[in-house]
Amino acid sequence: MKPAFIFPGQASQFVGMGKDLYDAYDSARRLFNIANDLMELDLKTICFEGPEEELKQTYITQPAIYVHSVAVFEILKEKGFSPAAAAGHSLGEYSALTAAGALSFEDGLKIVKERGRLMFKAGKEQPGTMAAIIGLAPEQVEEICTAVAEIGIVQPANFNSPGQIAISGETAAVQEAIVKAKEAGAKKAVELVVSGAFHSPLMQTAQDGLKTVLDTVEIQNPQIPVYSNVEAAPVQDAAKIRQLLVQQLTKPVLWQTIVENMIADGYQPFYEIGPGKVLKGLQKRINRQFLCSAIGTTETIENLGETI
Numbered sequence: 265m266k267p268a269f270i271f272p273g274q275a276s277q278f279v280g281m282g283k284d285l286y287d288a289y290d291s292a293r294r295l296f297n298i299a300n301d302l303m304e305l306d307l308k309t310i311c312f313e314g315p316e317e318e319l320k321q322t323y324i325t326q327p328a329i330y331v332h333s334v335a336v337f338e339i340l341k342e343k344g345f346s347p348a349a350a351a352g353h354s355l356g357e358y359s360a361l362t363a364a365g366a367l368s369f370e371d372g373l374k375i376v377k378e379r380g381r382l383m384f385k386a387g388k389e390q391p392g393t394m395a396a397i398i399g400l401a402p403e404q405v406e407e408i409c410t411a412v413a414e415i416g417i418v419q420p421a422n423f424n425s426p427g428q429i430a431i432s433g434e435t436a437a438v439q440e441a442i443v444k445a446k447e448a449g450a451k452k453a454v455e456l457v458v459s460g461a462f463h464s465p466l467m468q469t470a471q472d473g474l475k476t477v478l479d480t481v482e483i484q485n486p487q488i489p490v491y492s493n494v495e496a497a498p499v500q501d502a503a504k505i506r507q508l509l510v511q512q513l514t515k516p517v518l519w520q521t522i523v524e525n526m527i528a529d530g531y532q533p534f535y536e537i538g539p540g541k542v543l544k545g546l547q548k549r550i551n552r553q554f555l556c557s558a559i560g561t562t563e564t565i566e567n568l569g570e571t572i
Contacts, residue, residue: 268531269347269363270523270547270556271333271356274462276540277325279314282332284562286312291342292335295369299331302373307331322387322459326355326380327373333359333538334369336560340537345568349498349531351491351522353543354422354463355379357512363537364486366505371481375509378477382470383513387460389469394421394432394458395442399451405429408448412440421463422517425549430456432464463516471513478506489529496521498529523550535559 285292286308296308310318311328318324333356340346352360355376362372397405402423409418409431418433418441431441438455445453461467483506489498492508496518499505523534523546534556536543547556559565 265533266348266531267345268526268534269337269350269360269537270534270543271350271352271359271363272329272536272538272540272542273352273354273356273517274322274325274329276538276542277311277319277328278539279312279316279319281311281328281539282308282335283312285332285335285339288562289335289339289342291338295331295335295338298370299327299373302370303327303377322384323377323380326376326383329355329539330359330362330373330376332560334362334372336537336565337363339565340559340568343565343568347488347535349489349491349526349529350486351526352493353519354493354512354517356538356543357490357493357509359538360490361483361486361505364488364490366484366486366490366502367481375474375477375481379470379474379513382473383462383467384459386467386470387458390461390466391435392417392433392461392464392466393435393438394430394456394461395438395445395454396456397429397431397442397445397450397453399427400429400445400448401427402429404448405431405445408441408444409433411444412437415440417461417465419464420516421461423520424517425520425546427451428546428549430463432461433466434461463512463514465514467513471510474513475510478509491522491526493517493519493522496525498525519546520550523547523554527551527554533557 416434416437421432
C-alpha cells in the first residue's frame with residue numbers, strides 16, 4: 265500500500281467548513297487560531313458562518329481551503345496515517361507541499377494569503393474569464409484556442425479529466441471559444457463565475473508578485489514525492505519546487521496526467537484531503553479502478569478504518 269494524498273483547490277469551499285474539526289480536535293483549533301492571527305482577519309468565522317459571498321472571494325477562499333486541508337492532514341498524521349506521495353490541484357499544491365514537509369504551515373499560509381490577493385488584484389487589473397468545455401479531446405480544445413487567438417488571449421487552464429477541460433483568457437476570446445466548442449460538438453461549453461483568468465498569461469502580474477513572496481520563504485526538499493501541476497511529475501528538489509510554483513500561475517494544471525502518473529508509479533489508494541469531493545469526482549472519470557475517498561470531516565476521519 266502506497267497511499268496518495270491529493271488536495272483540492274478553489275471551488276471546494278462551503279460555509280461551515282472546518283467547524284466540526286475545530287470543535288473536535290486540538291490540532292485543528294491551533295491551526296485555525298494561528299490562521300486568524302496571520303491573516304489579520306477572522307478567517308475562522310467566515311469559514312464557519314459565512315457569509316458565502318465573502319468566503320467565495322479569491323483572497324479568502326484560498327487561505328480557507330489551505331487551512332482546512334492542512335488541519336485534516338495534521339489530524340490524520342496524529343492518528344498514524346500518512347501518504348507515500350502527494351499532489352494538489354492548483355492552490356492544493358501548497359497543501360501537498362506542507363504535508364510533504366517542504367513548507368511550514370505558517371510559511372504556506374503566508375504564500376497562499378498573498379497568492380489569493382495577487383490573483384484577485386490581477387483579475388481586476390487584467391479582466392478575463394474562464395469556461396468549462398465538456399466532451400472534447402485536448403487537441404480539439406487546443407485547436408479552438410489557437411483559432412480564436414486573433415481575438416485575444418485564451419488557453420487551456422485545467423486538464424481535469426477525460427473530456428473535461430477549462431480554458432482561460434480574455435473575455436471576448438473565451439466567449440468565442442465557447443461558440444466554436446459547441447460547433448465542434450462539445451456536450452457543454454459554459455462560462456464560469458470566477459474573479460479572473462486563472463492559469464493564463466493574464467496572471468503575469470500575480471506571478472511576478474508571487475515570485476517575490478516565494479523568495480522570502482524557506483522551502484525544504486519534501487520528504488515524499490509531490491507531483492507538480494506544471495509537469496505532472498514527482499519533484500523532490502526545493503529549488504525546482506520554487507520555480508514550478510511561480511510558473512503554475514500562468515501554466516495549465518495537468519491534473520488528469522498527474523493522477524495517471526501516480527497510478528502508473530504504483531500509488532494507491534487515493535484520499536482527497538480537505539473540503540468537498542471535487543477531486544473524488546474527477547478521479548472516477550480518470551480511472552474507475554482507482555477510486556478516491558474524500559476525507560474532510562470528523563465523520564470521515566473517524567470512519568477512516570473502513571476506507572483503508
